[in-house]
Amino acid sequence: MPTDARAADFRRRLDHAAEATETALDALLGSGALPGEITRPSRLLEAMRYSTLGGGKRLRPFLVIESARLFGVEGASALRTACALEMIHCYSLVHDDLPAMDDDDLRRGRPTCHKAFDEATAILAGDGLLTFAFDVVADPATHEDAGVRAALVLALARAAGLGGMVGGQALDLQAETASTPLTQAETLRMQAMKTGALLRFAVDAGAMLGGANPGQARAVARYGDALGAAFQIADDILDAEGDTAALGKRAGKDAERGKATLVGLLGLDAARARLDQLVNEAITALQDTGRGDATGVLAEAAQFVAARRS
């Protein structure tokens, strides 16, 4: 496929995944989310919907859907897993935005959850989304094989937990008040936990849903790790040079808060060179899946992650 056509195919698939995810999240968090209850925590449900619906690129759901498709799986299995992952991503944003954490008022150009509702509701909405994610994955509707469902729960919990996202966020907060800044190795590790683990899970999940063989699973995992690292560097570069309007959140806040970033450690030029290298690593890894041209859309995703402006 020529380069332009590939890029157009990618954009079409990204948009399609975003729409499918929005519709599925709306249904999962709809009135059916509380079957037969005589008392409904309506404000909580509203806050959970506010925090998950209404856009975003839906990069993580896209990666689940496309990785699953690479291994022959389409439909509810991939979409439900994609929604569960997005719920965890969204919960993390809700909690990260809280006054005790990053204290942000704006997210995707809208008031953050605790601003639109209140702090207690935001804490509970995050807790509710995190919990609901495991409900969705463990449900027989996600995959007929309970072994796959249990493996997905385990991988998702590890990606989201102490050794993954939550641990990375804790390290990031710790670093802000530490007497010595994080080294490059520590910054990379922190970022791999905080941001990389969920992105890696996204593509691992596709391999699990599709019963990929061990070699394919390893190849996809290498892609996921490189993509995750590229995503974070691109994010750091954006924060360093971006503007608030395009980001939909405040730019320059990482530097303000003295957060550990690769741009801060390496400078902009070296960070951009490292970004290019990671994109190449990601694309090379895809070749080892043995799926040939079918990997094109994921290769394009790596380019997209590196080039994004918001």
Next chain:
Amino acid sequence: MPTDARAADFRRRLDHAAEATETALDALLGSGALPGEITRPSRLLEAMRYSTLGGGKRLRPFLVIESARLFGVEGASALRTACALEMIHCYSLVHDDLPAMDDDDLRRGRPTCHKAFDEATAILAGDGLLTFAFDVVADPATHEDAGVRAALVLALARAAGLGGMVGGQALDLQAETASTPLTQAETLRMQAMKTGALLRFAVDAGAMLGGANPGQARAVARYGDALGAAFQIADDILDAEGDTAALGKRAGKDAERGKATLVGLLGLDAARARLDQLVNEAITALQDTGRGDATGVLAEAAQFVAARRS
């Protein structure tokens, strides 16, 4: 078994379950909790340990262990499930104690997590414990049958989520600021979600681990529902008449905050009568498990829940 011997047997088993749970939680949240990490979120792990270790009656773990034993299961399966449930109970206490929620300084006679650490760490410690609970349940070490593990994850997520604990907590907060107080039916429903769902899960989990037949599972579920309701009424009575020293937390705070309680709705005498009735319901339900004298320790647990002074 004579009444005195039964009570002694119960206390011995309760203590034994508490010790086993403490040891297992210590191991799960030990240095092995982060295999191979070059960077450790040590403060977060410390906060997670602070919030789960060091006592408590461990009623929920006890119920998992004894329900599993009723259906022929002992050892790691029951203990790991018990630990996962306790992690969720403990996370809920950490988040409930936050300034934006109940704003409590004291828990089990010690500073609450956000007082001992800080608010951001307490939020993340709760998130980490909630996530780790699903990690533990989904791990093959918990049960050889992935179908059982997936079913446990699903039941636990439902008990802890929007239609269970988190939803109940949201309703409780909503009621504090509502213009009209909750009715009796609404209060019962809110309490069944907030407190009852996890207690019900505890005994359901035992039935799932042990492959109970549908009639046995229904009987145990009825026991769990009655026990959960009894637990909450006993809690309301304690709060209304208890003293701070015995409780290890501030007494009378429910009335102060205008929380919906059955004591407030019915008065103390009617609440006590309802409590007796629920204990009888719980004990009657046990007879339908067809496990005869083996149910004695769970019957004793229902008495204990009703009679507890802290």
